[in-house]
Amino acid sequence: MxxxxxxxxxxxxxxxxxxxxxxxxxxxxxxxxxxxxxxxxxxxxxxxxxxxxxxxxxxxxxxxxxxxxxxxxxxxxxxxxxxxxxxxxxxxxxxxxxxxxxxxxxxxxxxxxxxxxxxxxxxxxxxxxxxxxxxxxxxxxxxxxxxxxxxxxxxxxxxxxxxxxxxxxxxxxxxxxxxxxxSQQLQPTQENFYTIPDALHAVVGPIKERFGLRNDYLALHYAHQARGLKFLKEADITWLEQLLEQEAFHSNTLQANETIARYTRINELLLDVVRVEKADKDEKFSNRLDQILTHKVFGYLIFFTILFLVFQAVFSWASYPMDLIDEGIAGLNSLIQENFSGPLVNLLTEGVIAGLGGVLIFIPQIALLFAFIAVLEETGYMARVTFMMDRIMRKFGLNGKSVVPLISGVACAVPAIMSARTIENWKDRMITIFVTPLMSCSARIPVYTVLIALVVPDTYYLGFLNLQGIVLMGLYLLGFLAAIFSALLLKVLLKARERSYFIMEFPVYKMPRWKNVGLTIFEKSKTFVLEAGKVIVAVSIVLWVLASYGPGNSFETAEERALEQAEAANLSEQETENLVSSLQLESSYAGIVGRSIEPAIRPLGYDWKIGIALLTSFAAREVFVGTMSTIYSIGEEENVSTIKNKLMSEKDENGDPFFTPARAFSLMVFYLFAMQCISTLAIVRRETKSWTWPMAQLVYMSGLAYVMAFITYQIFS
Missing domain, CATH: 3.40.50.300 (P-loop containing nucleotide triphosphate hydrolases)
Incomplete structure (x- = not known):
């Protein structure tokens, strides 16, 4: 060695x-x-x-x-x-x-x-x-x-x-x-396990000479793998293909013959090596368990029950550490702002630290989700799940292993996309990564909650079916259908040389190795913080700058204009502060951009204020509630009922209620389909090692959101 x-x-x-x-x-x-x-x-x-x-x-x-x-x-x-x-x-x-x-x-x-x-x-x-x-x-x-x-x-x-x-x-x-x-210097074995037929030396010899190879079997693989060897130049590949055609080289037949010859040799050497002492052994524990866990009916029920429990655990357990992280970031910001002041302090607290909080707050979900996935993998159960689901998912261009990322996407698309690494086939993995963000994640819940409470009556049917709950479930179902049919579309459009095989050997059931589980959690969390975190923090800073400054002196004079209006209207101190925030936002670069995009979003029923919320939401969907709070002069109060009452009192140019069912449902549909999550784009960039896929997601999902929101607005208008 x-x-x-x-x-x-x-x-x-x-x-x-x-x-x-x-x-x-x-x-x-x-x-x-x-x-x-x-x-x-x-x-x-x-x-x-x-x-x-x-x-x-x-x-x-x-x-x-x-x-x-x-x-x-x-x-x-x-x-x-x-x-x-x-x-x-x-x-x-x-x-x-x-x-x-x-x-x-x-x-x-x-x-x-x-x-x-x-x-x-x-x-x-x-x-x-x-x-x-x-x-x-x-x-x-x-x-x-x-x-x-x-x-x-x-x-x-x-x-x-x-x-x-x-x-x-x-x-x-x-x-x-x-x-x-x-640590020792080892030499290759002197044993030869497969003898290359003499007829193939007409192929092997020229390949060895052209590429400077010393090993006959390696030269034979150059013939078998001509197009699969990425380090070869196009001229070399062309030369290989001409040689193979000239010598009538039939790769598939030769591979089969070689495999048979190798297994014949392996059987011979194992006769003196392996001894089986327990013949006709009773049915193994794993096989008995598989009769239940992979049953054509009970197997699916057990699987969906496990998924439900995993989702509930990730959703509920993660809330406590996420709240602690959120409170810690808020406390750190307050501490800094109480003791220091100035533009740099605002940049640090509202840009850098706020952006850092947007990175760290995902860690509990990532850690918990990958802990469950690692346990299911270690025990051997995940192999059974992929086997059961493969037949169903393959009809839509997906893979049995696509089930876990899609279901996980209901909690958060970031760890869900990372979990798609278990999919070996390139085409299936890319399709899964592409469509997973269409599943309604937890970040959409604040948007859904506010808008549903605004236009859907809180009524019950049959005494227990809540209309608002039915609408919410319908949004989740619509997201799932969008993901499935988008996958079907990609199945037709996406071309790949490799065929999708599903060969699965079930490992025996065993207790998980907790060290491996811990290493998985550590590795995934570290990867997210170091890779996706850099993009999230950078974009958060840019958004803060756009919302905190404006051209000319319009931004600086916004406070004076707000104070004059407040004095004329005899507003309270809190109402005055809210008005200042609203006018400053309108005068900022973000507000100007909102005004500039208003003609494009008018067909959806939106005005420039909603346009600002759409733009800021591209950092993270849950930003919508905070943005709307500032725009509609609610300050930092984000209580749903308060927002509901304020939005209900908002009037259009004709004096009619602005937030009609048409506008509210259009907004819900837009947020359902749109790619409004910088962290998701960052993790897709990392997983695919290319900006092509996240940009394609951004264009496709934004276009789909626009079209579907337009259709929704026209239907309900």
Whole structure:
């Protein structure tokens, strides 16, 4: 391994530049315990980036092998073989096959599920034939033994020609032995698990010569994966395709023949390695539980009950820490404003700290949601959910795993979009991310509450069905239908080379590893604060500036004009302050922008005051209530009944009530469809590694909101 080589280089040349840390890649089948092993080796010494040229996350960490010896651990996406079926799996071959890349690992640790060794060894034999130094981490040996499967580790090590280390990635057993092996200089195995047919050397030979390759099996994969290797130039790909056509290279047939040959070899070597002592064993606990949890009727009822409980917990439990954060930010602002004054203080309190509060207040929801998701993943239940829902969701261009983000979006779109990472297929993941913000999140509740109370009678039907509650439920249902049919539209428009497969192996049910749950919560919260938080704070500052200053002297004279009007109308001190706030807002840059967009929003029934509320709401939807409070001279009072009474007394130019059912329902529909959440746009930018998707969301949802609000206004007018 490169660790030892680097040490020798430093001894020979003490003034040589500092060499890079050796790289160790973790690779394995899904549900083989690879991520748990990564957490055991790195602990909190982790960071998340992205692989070059793709939008897939790259998790890396540092593992301390000895006092002065560290290695970089790279957690590669789970894959069943080196013939990828998804974008995530292609990351593996692009990292391993680019011989000129500085990202190539010096050592590969293959994580194998001991209870399903035959299937896991397919990937290992492919890696071994690439002649990459490797270690086999034999995970879940305890599970295999509980099922009556005994593995002769020494015999397996001799058959494979590489170190085989039994580990328990959940408890940390075997980590010391694995680190000792990682610190040594290892050589590739001398075993050959697949012999390339002589007829293929007409393809393999020219590829080796053109690309400077030494390994026949790697050259064969250049032929199989020509279009999937992102590091190849277009001229090289064209040359490969011409060669393959000339030699009548049939990739699918050759892959099938290779897989059969490899499994034949694996079966032979396992005859001397694996012994099954408990044949005809009673039905396993997991299988008995699956008869209930995946039942075609009861399975769905249980799932929706669990979702309801999770949503209730996230919605109710998060309210307490969110209130504490909100009160803490408000208290800090008050403390600063009581002791200091001036424009910079206002910028700090109303811009920076207020924006920071908008970031921190989401942390409880993110932490709780990902805690539940991590527990469901760790126990093995989430695999069953995706299996049950896949058939239904696929009709709309979604995936079984899309269920969790969509349901989570009812609480908050930010953690919901982050949870879409579990969707392997690129097209399904992008569609899910795109449509999730259409689900009515908790930030819309203040808007719905005010407007429904304004125009919907508080009457009951059958003694218990509240009309206002029915309207509120209808808004949530409308959001869900919008998400589903938008997904159906994207299914038709969005093109992708990869086909969507759904291959799922159910892991056995087990208790969650709480360390992994904790690491998941920490990582997701940190990512949100550091990545999305920067955008949110910046935009909050911009909005504060626009609402606090105006051109010329109109903003400065607004207070004088307000005082004159207040004196003439004999207003109270509180009413005077409210009038000052209202006129200053009207004279600010934000107010001027509101006036300028009024012609565009007139067809929806809105005036410039509502226009200001729409603009400020693009930072966060819940800003609507506070903005309307200021505009309609209610000061800082945000009691719903007060706002309701004031809005009911607002008159249009004809002296009629301004907030008619047509305007109120139009506003509700606009807020239902519009993308008015900077934090959501920021997290979509982070998840997709591109501004294309969030900008497309902004344009599509804003356009949809405008059209639907216009239709609603015309219907109710």
């Amino acid at each position: 490169a660790v030892t080589t680097q040490a020798k280089e430093r001894q020979a040349n003490p003034v040589a530049p500092k060499v890079q840390m050796a790289k160790v890649a973790l690779i394995g089948n899904p549900n083989s315990g690879k991520t748990s092993l990564f957490n055991q080796l790195t602990g909190l010494n982790q960071k998340v980036g992205n692989f070059p040229g793709v939008t897939v996350d790259k998790k890396t960490g540092v593992c301390q092998l000895a006092a002065r010896q560290k290695v970089q651990i790279i957690d590669l996406p789970g894959t069943y073989s080196l013939y990828p079926k998804s974008l995530d799996e292609r990351v593996v071959i692009n990292l391993l096959y680019d011989v000129s890349s500085t990202h190539q690992p010096d050592l590969v640790i293959v994580t194998a599920d001991a209870s399903n060794l035959k299937r896991n060894l397919l990937l290992f034999t492919q890696l071994a034939d690439l002649q990459i130094p490797a270690v086999l981490a034999l995970n879940m040996v305890d599970v295999a033994e509980a099922e009556g499967v005994k593995i002769d580790v020494q015999a397996l090590q001799e058959q494979l020609g590489v170190p085989v280390i039994p580990v328990n990635a959940r408890t940390g057993t075997g980590m010391a032995a694995l680190k000792i092996i990682m």
